[in-house]
Amino acid sequence: MEIIIGTYEEFLVGYRLVSKSEDSPGFDSEDVSKRKKLFLKQSFSNHAHSGSIRTIASSNKFIASGASDEIINLINIKHRVEKGTLSAHNGTITDLKFFRSSYLFSASDDGKICVWDTHKWQCQKILHGHKGSIKSIDLHSSGKILLSLSSDKTLRAWNLIKGRCAYIINIKDVANQVLWSPTNHYFAIVFNDHIDVYDIGNGSIVHSIVKNQLNYSKRLGKLLFIDDNHLIISGDEQELIIYRIDISEVINRFNAHENRVKDIELIDLETIKDDSLYLEQFSKSTKFLVTISSDKLIKIWSIDCDNLKTPPILIAEIDVDCRPTCMTVWTNNQNLQLNGGIDIPELKLSDEELETCRAKLKSKRIEKQNQIATIQNTVNSDTNTSNDSNSNEFLESNQKDDDDELIIKSMRSESKILKSKSRLKGKKLPRRHKILNDKKNYLKKISTKRLKNKK
Incomplete structure (x- = not known):
């Protein structure tokens, strides 16, 4: 597991999560918890841009970063080499999203969304429509729908199969973030002073969270879905809030940093395949919450998703000695993670579709049986005295005759062409x-x- 942050100082910096064993320096034998203690260690740094970095995205193989210099920088994280840069925008890169390891979606202040093929790194499509800068984008887990949020006070849903806008929702204020729920049944829009949760079925607001309900005085920031019913809310304050939608209540809040929280990420432990981290010490319901702040700290918290009322436990932190702006988390099993590489869910047929499929199969079987019956009747009428072997030979000869007729027909059609040429x-x-x-x-x-x- 590796945390990559973007900074105001134009650098990308990576930090790897490692464990401290009994043989490591600084181990205290009296403190048993240190036997399995985790800590962060810097893995790389790269002066990737000539402007402050605004957004980062990760796939199974690549790290993409966008900045105010209007350029997308690419790093092959597996081989630790620079891949190159992409330039198709005329404004600050505001958001980046990978779909698996196949496509990269980039949004900018110029109002355009570019779709990049990650094999050839060519811009396959540009989605036009927004009249203002794009604030945020998010992909449906199927890769068929893209939501985009703009300063023109509209939310657009894009049909990526047809490559055009499917519908537009007008909103009252300029929003900062849009994101899908884990099941894709809902999506949320984050404003400065409230959050609206929409039902994808009818496109209407099913729940609205006002800042006063949260006892929040400053601007709201990043939002994460734990599941369809629980949210993690951050903002310009030091606190993080866990909110339950169905009862409209804050069920937990804790001080994460000494300054405002800049970005948050939720990591499923199944996406981390590293035996050296002793992840078996955590329960199956545990997830890692990664936070970065203006206080120059990266922190990793363990959250028990079965009991969200219990306060999260700080398991690792590091002072990065720079001003972080954004982050992404790269794991060695990225396709399972919904926030980075997106896993396509298994397609399921409805009962009606299953019935129609069964009916079609039945009709095909009946047709085949009728054909076999007619052939057998003709064979029996022509050769009453023949045995089973002769009838089988007759069937095979009929099939050969049919094949011969097809060959003759094709030869005749070819001969017509030859005749027309000879004329x-x-x-x-x-x-x-x-x-x-x-x-x-x-x-x-x-x-x-x-x-x-x-x-």
């Missing part, structure tokens, strides 16, 4: 040849007339 050599010439012959005859006539006049 060109005869009297019936195409118009082009006819014109040429007429010209030759005309020239001959003129030449003979001139010779006669001279004489």
Whole structure:
């Protein structure tokens, strides 16, 4: 597991989560908890941009970062090499999202959304429509729908199969973030002073969370879904809030940092495949919450999703000595993680579709049985005295005859083409040849007339 942050100082910096064993320096034998203690260690740094970094995204193989220099920088995280840069925007890159390891979606202040093929790194499509800068984008887990939020006070849903806008929702204020719920049944829009949760079925607001309900005095920031019923809310304050939607209540709040929280990420432990981290010490319901703040700290918290009222436990932190702006978390099993590489869910047929499929299969079987019955009847009528082996030979010969007829038909069609070509050599010439012959005859006539006049 590796946390990559973007900074105001134009750098990308990576921090790897590692464990401290008994042999490590600084181990205290009296403190048993240190046997399995985790801590963060810097893994790389890269001066990737010539402006402050605004957004980062990760796939199974690549890290993409966007900045105010209007450029997307690419790093192959597996081989630890720079891949290059992408430039198609005329404004600050505001958001980046990967779909698995196949496509990268980039949004910008210029109002455009670019779709990049990650194999050739070419811009396959540009989605136009927004009249203002794009604040946030998020992908449906199927990869078929993209939500985009703009300063023109509209939310657009894009049909990525057809490559066009499916519908538009007008909103009252400029919003900062849009994101899907884990099941994709809902999506949320985050404003400065409230949060609206929409039902994807009818496109209406099913729940609204006002800042006063949260006892929050400052601006709301990033939002995460734990599940369809629980949210983690951050903002310009030091606190993080866990909110339950169905009862409209704050069920937990804790001080995460000494300054405002800049970004948050929730990590499923199933996406981390590293035996050295001793992850078996955590329960199956545990998830890691990663937070970064203006206080220059990265913190990792363990959250028990079965009992969200219990306060999260701080398991690792590090002072990065720079001003972080955004982050992404790269794991070695990224496809399972919904926040980074997106896993396509298993397609399920409805009962009606299953019935129609079964009916079609039945009709096909009945047709085959009828065909076999008619063939057998003809065979029995023609060869009453023949045995089973002869009838089988007869069926095979009929099949061969049918194949021969098909071959003969194809040969006849080919022979027609050959005949039409051979006719060109005869009297019936195409118009082009006819014109040429007429010209030759005309020239001959003129030449003979001139010779006669001279004489």
